[in-house]
Amino acid sequence: MPSDCLSFTETSFLSPLLKDYVTQKKELQPFYNRYPEIESFQAQIAEKSNSYSRSSRAILVDEIRRQYTGLQKTEAVEEQLQKLLECNAFTVTTGHQLNLGTGPLYFLYKISAAINMSQKLNERYPDQHFVPVYWMATEDHDFEEINFFHLGGQKIQWNRPFGGAVGRMDLSGMEEVLIGLKHLLGPGKHNTALLQIIEEAYTDSPNLASATRHLVHTLFGEYGLVVLDADSAALKTLFVPAMRQELEQQSSYEAVTATNEALKQVHSEYKIQVNPRECNLFYLTDQKRERLVQDNGGFALADGSQYFKKDALLQELEEHPERFSPNVMLRPLYQEVILPNLCYIGGGGELAYWLQLRASFESFHVPFPMLQLRSTVLIWSAKQAANWEKLGLSRADLFKKREELVNFFVRRESALPLDFSDQKNLLVEQFKALHLLADQTDASFRGAVAAQERKQIKGLEHLEKRMLKAQKKKHKDQIERLTELHESLFPNGSLQERFDNITSHYHTSSGQLIDRLVKRVNPLECQVLLLTLDAD
Template sequence: MIKDSLSFRETECFSQLICDYLDQDPKLKGFYNRFPTLENFKDQIAAKSNFSLEIRETLSNDLQAQYREAGIELKETHPTSQNIKSLKEATTFTVTTGHQLNIFTGPLYFVYKIVDAINLATNLRKQYPQYNFVPIYWMATEDHDLEEINYINLYGGKLQWNTSQKGAVGRMNTAGLDLLIEELAEHLGPAQNSKDLIAIFRKAYLESDNLAAATRVLAHQLFAEQGLVIVDGDRKALKAFMKPVFQDDLLHHSNKERVVEASKDLNQLYFSQVFPREINLFYLKDAIRERIVKKDNQWLVLNTTISFTEDALLAELDANPERFSPNVVLRPLYQECILPNLAYIGGGGEIAYWLQLKTMFAAQKVEFPCLVLRNSVLWIEPKWQNRIADTDLKIKDFFKPLHKLKAHYLADGMPVDPSLDEFETKIQSIFDELEQIAQLTEKSMLGAVNAQRQKQLNGLANLKKKLVRAEKRKHKVDMEKIERIYYALFPNASLQERHDNLSAIYPIEGVNFITTLLKELDPLSFSFRILRG
């Protein structure tokens, strides 16, 4: 295994906000509690040590029920079973990542997130052996954005699950995915690794009643031995603990004020990722997940005929808390209320919106977690390694936009600097002298001198373009080779991890892909990892 890494700033693929956060820029300190270092987790553990034993008991029992309902039988000695039971203990804490229920795992970073959670829990156990640490994957089962999760990119095309179902995606049945799995099998071919992956998908999607259960089975199969615990928040027993928070949001809208206040401060420095509403809850029932809005003295469920008076709303919340579904602003608070959690692991966009939420957490008296930027990975297969070596370019060069990459390659190979800066400097110097002569003889000549200056500079610029075009023609084959490599590493000019699916790598690497990630990814290294198969 050949490996390398770049800082996130070096890649030029991440926002200024994220790069400054990783540099622990003082101007961001007010937006989080503790930066995630192994040493800082000591104080994070202490801050979370009074977590409710009642919630621990309910959480552990409900998680056991979730696995049973998904058809997963956990033996007493299974690492996941042991972790679930340990959640009842005051010395157990969690580290969490979350993701949508993308079919077939979706983009590769789904895998990287979970590996980071597993590895962070492992590292914390070594640092603080008196405690237990459980890696959590929080499934976004209540999301209703089907178009974000119903496809994968593969080999330059797209495989898409078309269904007319509405509402929370976790509750949707998996009808139609059988046909998509067969189509995927044809694409992947008869190799054993391909067969193994298809078998994983078949077990997950063809033996499960809904997408939430299927995604649980899928993630459990991939990480069965690492003790990963998978949480579905769409549960009455868990949401019962959120009644006071939900009631406050429904009646007083105070969360909006708190997030808006923090967002204004952050916006002065960068930009906002999320925008809170007066009410940050959806009404969730059967195939309905629609926003709740207040109009006069009524609470309306948009796009339905459902409405509540205040008394009826509070009665509904008390009897059926599972029917109230938090949006992107309240979901993090829900998560931290029901988990003894120390850290949240997410991508750049997630970390950015979490930074808007600290004020809301403080007002609700909920400890704010450490925010861990997940590892990013570029996985390079041997054939592309060899082709990169043939170009004399470095892998770092390929992080440039394609036109800059080509220009960089041409500049290195041309006999003269294609920018022609030296010649422009000489022209400017000559005309500076001519301008002085004109001032001494006839000032009216200055206009003619400067016109001639501009004419010569324009001519030089045109000559530069012709030289570059000639060099491109000369290196046409090299340009085509570089372009093929670039799009292999950055499909659609985007990061591989945001575009490609597990199905692009697993048929070649098999389970070695997962084991390599578990070995190589350090969640607190804050680096962009380049791994070569």
């Protein structure tokens, strides 16, 4: 493994479920199909080839071409679309919300991973072709999750009335966002170039879906990334049989409920990410996206505004599939129905709910894709890296929580023993004899012995904290340098990739950030990447 890479197990931010997944715990294997190792793709190719039709390819490519109307496609994207028509072409997909200005950095990392993995697969399997796809979450309706990003510690926010699918929203109020961005971004040729990219995307587009496609295509189009909006009547026509089965049989509810119980049996600490509903479809209009619920033999909108007899709703599904929208339980299935997909790249929360879905896929007779946990990336400068090394800390130490890191550093630097574990263990051994004696007397004496033991251990813990506090004062200057450096890399104590935006680092890379990411973010080889950037 390269020196600037770490494994996920060297950090502390994976849940028990994801930790067991990346270490391929045997008991978890029934919940996924194949683990994403490059040799495993051959079997996945064979399985997907048998389930994805040439007619589906034609519909998919025609729809993508329609969506790119008015946008100058790169030669790389045009070549990808030509190859997608052939039966030996497959996709590697990642998906994300339509965050303002690309949102947090990990949005870029997911896309870079899909591109890099596709390139590696093209090298390994020259008789097939692999296309990276960014699936835009255009039907999502959580506007407050996507309407901001951070630059220099400041929050840039898009304020406007909202409702319905975010991809269909017009861009009213975006002028104020762009003015604020220009003010905060400041001068410099790379900042100016990035501002122009963002301004063009948001001023030349009729809605948020179009703007996001424009922005992502400008950043990644030369690498052959295909951007897909699945809020499409043509694509949903391919999904009608599955949506009909969902309305008639509640297949996903039964399958996922059983899977959730099975996951709990494997490990009590596994967190169930999402719970299924009896109907996992929304009814979608330009104004709103409202849940469909079973009601008196038919279906109603959850807000009570409309009721459908079952036959009438099924007829509307056939005639207007674009009015139906899958929720989080069915969106992955929709993706795998309309794409010749082999692998999905996602974050920990995403893969946690994908691991709930294999049985649901089987009930719909759709192949389950391989699941790849995206890489984590930490961007720092050569100076920051050197200062970290001067403190004598390892790169794995970067991912300790702030208080844990400071305590670790002080204990290591102190000439005095700050861990009283030996003394506490000795005390416990000494009290064993008193406990034996107490067992021969009455309950009150046993209680007194136990209380005295707790008191003395608590006293040692208090002394331990006092001594640690005193040593922190002694090493105050070093701790200040340590915490200042750690705060710059982990703003507000969170992962940098969840807080910072492309605008904070584009100029530092001399405008080469995207190229550096595409070349280095390879989740098959590097799980946690420490990427050194320095401006010209």
